[in-house]
Amino acid sequence: MKVMNAATFTVEREDHTVGNVIRMQLHRDPSVLFAGYRLPHPLQYRLVVKIQTTSQSSPMQAYNLAITDLIKELDHLKAVFEHETSQKQADYY
């Protein structure tokens, strides 16, 4: 039985650190019906991400969108943090 708009991605050399973050980002996308990740075996360093979307988007699109959004958010977080630390150091001197 084939399911429409569903895909399984296998990511090598990654673990919960990235897997949980991608899963969280995918859940925030309204076009994603199902998103989950698992590590098939704790001794093997790989990740499996399962995504199902509505017909308006495709799993590939959802995955790429989630990661590009995450990269933008991380850049913003880095900028805010560096601004705060430079302010705090300026307060000391």
Add this chain to the structure above:
Amino acid sequence: MAYGVDNSLRIEDFCKNLRVEIISMNEEDIEFDIVGIDAAIANAFRRILIAEVPTMAIEKVYIANNTSVIQDEVLAHRLGLLPIKADPRLFDYKSEEENANEKNTIVFKIDVVCTRKGERVLNSSVTSDQMKWLPEGSEMPFNTMTKFTSFGSSQKNLPGLPAEGISCQYPDIIVAKLRPGQAIELEGHAIKGSGNIHAKWSPVATARYRMLPEVNLMEDIQGKLAEELVQKCPTGVFDIEDVGTVKKAIVARPRNCTLCRECVRGTDWDKRVQLTRVKDHFIFTIESTGALRPEVLFTEAIKILNEKCHRIITELS
């Protein structure tokens, strides 16, 4: 793309809600709050700080002479755990087959003999400040022609190096103890690695986060009950506010709450006080071992998460 508009709104919302506040910051520790991120990202940062930010640590130990009671392998293990004050971003990774050169190896030497001088014993303990940095490379001969490392130039001229050179972060760590007549002569070669291979390469003593506790009073607590509540809390979360003639209890410092649940012990107290956690407010504490400053460590962690994202993005084929 179908959802361009929606997602730029989402990113704008994130940027508006994100708040970072640094509570305290010094050479070794930093405590800061991040409001507006999710638990998955906070945990990702904690995991990266502990296991994926690289550092330098001694990996190979060449022992020329060890007449002390400490066995060779125990000594080598202890040397590996010493925190080295060197910025790992100035160095490259070294694989097994590569030659050790000035870009991927730091060489240290320990040459201590314990002697008796009249009544006194000199050098009865080998401390980490007796570990000398060799910026010119190894002095031990591999064979008649080469040494164990092939340094093209001296490491003294490496840009970004502190003025005092490279040393152990703390000078008073005891590596071994000797009695008169015993000696230790060895060279340690430090390379770049990350905590997921061996804990000696972890740059933090620890990195932890907790979520801000939320203490809610479900009903007005006045008079004797209010004083009882203030007494019960061991960390001083509650305070008395005088409203006219009535003493009311208020939540003054929810940040100090350790969720010990003393305030809900006893009859009926759990109906009056409600303890939860704020879902997106994280209080991070990072204690660095000294190779990098703690705020630099967090910035490196963000960079590493960024690199991971770039690596896993798929090309539409």
